[in-house]
Amino acid sequence: MAPGNFTHGLTGVNLQMDETTTLTLWLSILTVCLIVVVSRLVQGGVSQLRHIFNLKTDSVQQAYWSRNGTWIWPWLKRRLIYAPLGKKRHNRNFQMARLDMGILPSRLHTLLLTLYILSNIIYCLFLDYKSCNRTAVLAELRGRTGHLAFVNMMPLIVFAGRNNTLIPLLRVSFDTFNIFHRWIGRLVAVEAIAHTAAWMAAKNVADRMSHQQDGMMRAIQDNTFLAWGLASLLAMVFILIQASSAIRHLAYETFLHLHQALAIIAFLAAAVHGHMGQLPLTNYVYVTIALWFLERAIRWGRIIYHNFGISSSTHVTVEALSEACRVTFHLKRPWQVRPGCHVYAHFPTLTWSLSSHPFSIAWYDIQDNPFRSPEDEKLPITISDLRSPLPARTSNSITLIMSKKSGMTAKLHARASAAPSGVIKIKGYLEGPYGGLESMHSYGTVILFAGGVGITHQMPHVRDLLQSYNDGTSAVRKVILVWSVRSQDAFEWIHPWMTEIFQMPHRQQVLKVLLFVTKPRHAGDVVSRSNQVRMYGGRCKPERIVEEEFEKRVGAMAVTVCGPGAFADEVRGAVREKVQDGVVDFVEESFSW
Numbered sequence: 001m002a003p004g005n006f007t008h009g010l011t012g013v014n015l016q017m018d019e020t021t022t023l024t025l026w027l028s029i030l031t032v033c034l035i036v037v038v039s040r041l042v043q044g045g046v047s048q049l050r051h052i053f054n055l056k057t058d059s060v061q062q063a064y065w066s067r068n069g070t071w072i073w074p075w076l077k078r079r080l081i082y083a084p085l086g087k088k089r090h091n092r093n094f095q096m097a098r099l100d101m102g103i104l105p106s107r108l109h110t111l112l113l114t115l116y117i118l119s120n121i122i123y124c125l126f127l128d129y130k131s132c133n134r135t136a137v138l139a140e141l142r143g144r145t146g147h148l149a150f151v152n153m154m155p156l157i158v159f160a161g162r163n164n165t166l167i168p169l170l171r172v173s174f175d176t177f178n179i180f181h182r183w184i185g186r187l188v189a190v191e192a193i194a195h196t197a198a199w200m201a202a203k204n205v206a207d208r209m210s211h212q213q214d215g216m217m218r219a220i221q222d223n224t225f226l227a228w229g230l231a232s233l234l235a236m237v238f239i240l241i242q243a244s245s246a247i248r249h250l251a252y253e254t255f256l257h258l259h260q261a262l263a264i265i266a267f268l269a270a271a272v273h274g275h276m277g278q279l280p281l282t283n284y285v286y287v288t289i290a291l292w293f294l295e296r297a298i299r300w301g302r303i304i305y306h307n308f309g310i311s312s313s314t315h316v317t318v319e320a321l322s323e324a325c326r327v328t329f330h331l332k333r334p335w336q337v338r339p340g341c342h343v344y345a346h347f348p349t350l351t352w353s354l355s356s357h358p359f360s361i362a363w364y365d366i367q368d369n370p371f372r373s374p375e376d377e378k379l380p381i382t383i384s385d386l387r388s389p390l391p392a393r394t395s396n397s398i399t400l401i402m403s404k405k406s407g408m409t410a411k412l413h414a415r416a417s418a419a420p421s422g423v424i425k426i427k428g429y430l431e432g433p434y435g436g437l438e439s440m441h442s443y444g445t446v447i448l449f450a451g452g453v454g455i456t457h458q459m460p461h462v463r464d465l466l467q468s469y470n471d472g473t474s475a476v477r478k479v480i481l482v483w484s485v486r487s488q489d490a491f492e493w494i495h496p497w498m499t500e501i502f503q504m505p506h507r508q509q510v511l512k513v514l515l516f517v518t519k520p521r522h523a524g525d526v527v528s529r530s531n532q533v534r535m536y537g538g539r540c541k542p543e544r545i546v547e548e549e550f551e552k553r554v555g556a557m558a559v560t561v562c563g564p565g566a567f568a569d570e571v572r573g574a575v576r577e578k579v580q581d582g583v584v585d586f587v588e589e590s591f592s593w
Contacts, residue, residue: 009277010143010279011139012135012136012138012139012140012142012143013139013140013142013143013144014127014128014140014143014144015143015280017126017140017144018143018144018147018280019280021123021126021144021147021148022147022148022151022281024119024123025119025120025123025148025151025152026151028115028116028119029155032112033166033170036170036172037169037170040170040171047439047442048442050065050442050443050475050555050556051441051442051474051475053065054442054444054475054555055472055473055474055475056472057475059444059477059554059555062444062475062477062554062555062556063555065444065555065556065583066444066553066554066555066556066557066582066583067582067583068580068581068582068583071580074579074580075580077576077579077586078576078579078580079107080107080108080111081108082106082572082575082576082579082586083106083107083108083576084104084106084107084569084572085104085105085106085107085110086104088569088570088573089104089569090103090104090105090106090565090568090569090572091103091565091566091568091569091588091590091592092564092565092566092568092569093245093565100245100246100249101245101246102244102245102246103245103565103592105179105183109176109179109180112180113179113180113183116184116187117183117187120148120152120187120191123144123148124141124144124145124148124191124194126144127140127141127144128140134205135202135205135206138198138199138201138202138205139198139202141194141198142195142198142199142202145191145192145194145195145198146191146192146195146279147280147281148191149188149191149192149195149270150270150274150279150281150282150284150285151281151284152184152187152188152191153188153267153270153284153285153288154284154287154288154291155180155184156181156184156185156188156288157288157291157292157295158291159177159178159180159181159184160177160178160181161291161295162174162295162299162344162431162434163295163298163299164177164295167434167437168437171437171438173435173437173589173590174434174435175590175591175592178592179592182243185239185240185243186240188236189236189237189239189240192232192233192236193233193236193237195233196229196230196233200216203216203219204216224276225273225276225277228269228270228272228273228276229269229270229273231265231269232265232266232267232269232270232273235262235263235265235266235269236262236266238262239259239262239263239266242255242258242259242262243255243259252357253351253407253408263292267285267288267289267292268289270285271285271286271289299431302431302432303346303429303430303431305333306331306332306333306335306429306430307331307332307429307430308332308429309332309333312332313332313427313429314329314330314331314332314427314428314429314430315329315330315425315426315427315428316328316329316330316347316425316426316427316428317330317423317424317425318412318415318416318423318424318425318426319416319422319423320413320416320417320419320422320423321401321492321493322487322489322490322492323403323404323413323489323490324401324402324403324404324413324453324490324493325401325402325404325409325412325413325416326399326400326401326493327345327399327400327401327402327412327428328397328398328399328400329345329397329398329399329400329428329429329430330396330397331396331397331398331430333396334396335364335396335398335433336433337361337364337398337433337436337460338433338436338460339436339440339460339461339463339464340360340435340436340437340438340457340460340461340589341360341361341432341433341434341435341436341460342358342359342360342361342432342433342434342435342457342589342591343358343359343361343398343400343430343431343432343433343434344357344358344359344430344431344432345357345359345400345402345428345429345430345431346428346429346430346431347408347412347426347427347428348427348428349426349427350408350411350412350415350426351407351408351411357408357591358434358591359400359401359402359456360400360454360456360457360562360589361398361399361400361433361456361460362399362400362401362455362456362459362460362493362494362497363398363399363459363460363497364396364397364398364399364460365396365397398430400456401453401455401456401493401494403452403453435589438560438587440461440464440465440474440476440558440560441465441468441473441474441475441476442474442475442556443475443476443555443556443557443558443585444475444476444477444478444553444554444555444556444557445476445477445478445479445480445549445553445554445555445556445557445558446461446465446476446478446479446480446557446558446559446560447480447482447545447546447549447557447558447559447560448461448462448479448480448481448482448560449482449484449540449542449559449560449561449562449563449567449568449571450481450482450483450484450561450562450563451483451484451485451540451561451562451563451564451567451568452484452485452486452490452563452564453493454561454562454563454564454589455483455485455490455493455494455562456562457560457562457589458481458483458560458562459494459497461560462479462481462501462511463497463500463501463504465479465510466479466501466504466506466507466510466511467504469506469510470504470505470506475555475556476510477510477554477555478510478512478549478552478553478554479510479511479512480511480512480513480514480545480549481511481512481513481514482514482516482540482542482545483513483514483515483516484516484518484539484540484563484567485515485516485517485518486517486518486519487517487519487520487521488517488520488521488525491515507532508532511532512531512532512533512534513532513533513534514534514536514540514545515533515534515535515536516535516536516537516538516539516540517535517536517537517538518537518538518539518540520537540567541570542561542567542570542571542573542574543570543573543574543577545574546559546571546574546575546577546578547574547577547578550578550581550582550584553582555583556583556584556585557582557583557584557585558584558585558586558587559571559574559575559584559585559586559587560586560587560588560589561586561587561588561589562588562589562590565590565592568588568590571586571588572586572588
């Protein structure tokens with residue numbers, strides 16, 4: 001067959017092998033998901049048993065649950081599940097010439113990504129090399145790489161969604177799926193480049209044999225099928241460049257809007273390319289586009305339902321604090337908020353676009369407030385009218401702490417600071433809640449590490465654990481809150497909530513607070529108030545705290561952290577040193593995108 005026949009259509013493409021590789025790829029993804037589901041079910045079953053048996057036990061009786069029952073699971077946690085790629089660094093960003101170069105995947109993430117990428121490489125190179133026609137091999141490579149690029153578009157989009165159903169099913173955080181999204185996106189772009197390169201190589205051979213000088217450019221200009229494919233490729237290459245960590249973190253909102261626009265161009269152009277060429281997996285692209293629009297529709301549905309009523313909408317109170325704002329959203333409809341949840345805050349008067357920066361819910365109030373319906377809003381006429389009770393309604397308020405950085409948070413802080421009272425009311429709305437996958441109720445000892453504004457993630461856990469202890473609905477007997485901040489000014493952020501927590505029953509016998517001020521104004525300012533609230537000057541050393549509390553632990557122990565990457569890596573390292581000595585679980589809340 002002439003070489004020119006292998007430069008267009010499905011000539012030379014091994015459709016049967018393409019379908020086999022597609023099935024194998026999906027089976028590998030399904031296998032990983034099943035393994036995670038089974039492990040989560042086992043973990044959940046153990047946690048439920050531990051929770052039930054320890055509801056009424058004392059500290060001594062919980063000792064059974066503090067010991068590892070097998071060596072395999074603790075070994076896996078230390079060596080694989082909790083392990084960074086190297087010795088220590090995971091969420092600490094690499095810096096080069098003051099540019100943020102991103103983070104390293106964990107050891108488990110690296111293993112899964114390596115296997116996935118290697119499998120794609122093997123599928124692409126599994127060709128009929130016995131063919132004497134070089135262009136036939138190139139045609140098979142062109143078909144295989146294009147085929148896999150179409151297939152990988154679906155997990156690429158699913159993993160990018162905040163409303164990804166795999167998040168609650170597998171109890172895997174959005175941050176983890178976002179890491180996979182970035183690497184699969186790079187894989188799709190490379191496969192698209194290889195797809196185009198294979199066509200160009202075959203076209204070059206055909207042109208040389210037919211003595212054409214500009215056959216490649218003329219083919220693209222005269223063939224809209226090729227032109228649409230080139231448009232999709234160029235959009236993907238541009239995404240590959242602008243999605244690098246250094247560019248992404250320079251101006252994240254600008255990056256995101258450009259990223260989404262380029263992704264739409266890439267997918268739509270790929271769909272037209274597949275439709276015009278009658279390519280087998282064009283339906284994959286259609287489904288991918290539909291999933292993208294469905295996820296966006298769910299986001300808007302959440303926003304509209306929770307924030308807008310018939311005659312009013314969510315209103316926001318912003319209070320300027322030291323280097324931060326306390327932002328309270330008074331919602332129109334009740335939310336089911338769990339400790340550890342985060343939301344996305346949008347302010348139409350500050351920015352025209354939807355925000356993509358997550359904020360941990362620092363506090364939430366749900367209480368019955370008396371009110372009158374519009375029909376009842378009239379002056380009382382009789383004595384009985386004055387004495388009649390007011391009907392009750394549930395009002396929700398959710399409070400965030402927004403650290404002043406750049407962009408929207410800087411504008412918000414400046415506007416609130418400019419007000420005479422330091423408090424303003426503006427329009428805004430929330431999207432969420434997301435996260436909150438882990439419950440701490442089955443552990444006897446819980447250590448909550450927070451760095452800076454990461455305290456917002458831990459405050460709901462503190463209140464929830466104390467309340468569950470008082471209600472007799474959890475196994476918790478010790479809660480240690482560890483907060484590292486630069487100065488005492490940050491204490492103002494959570495002052496009203498800590499006051500409320502300190503007034504809760506049994507707080508002194510359950511809760512211990514350790515405060516670390518890394519840059520105190522005066523040495524005399526760092527003074528411990530009591531044994532339950534201790535203040536220290538200097539850096540927090542997580543390994544020392546974990547070591548001390550591990551020796552005095554009650555039952556199984558959980559350690560959670562939310563804070564800067566370097567701080568979280570130190571806590572991770574401290575936990576890994578203890579997982580083989582007793583039951584210690586680690587939970588990290590991170591927003592690495």
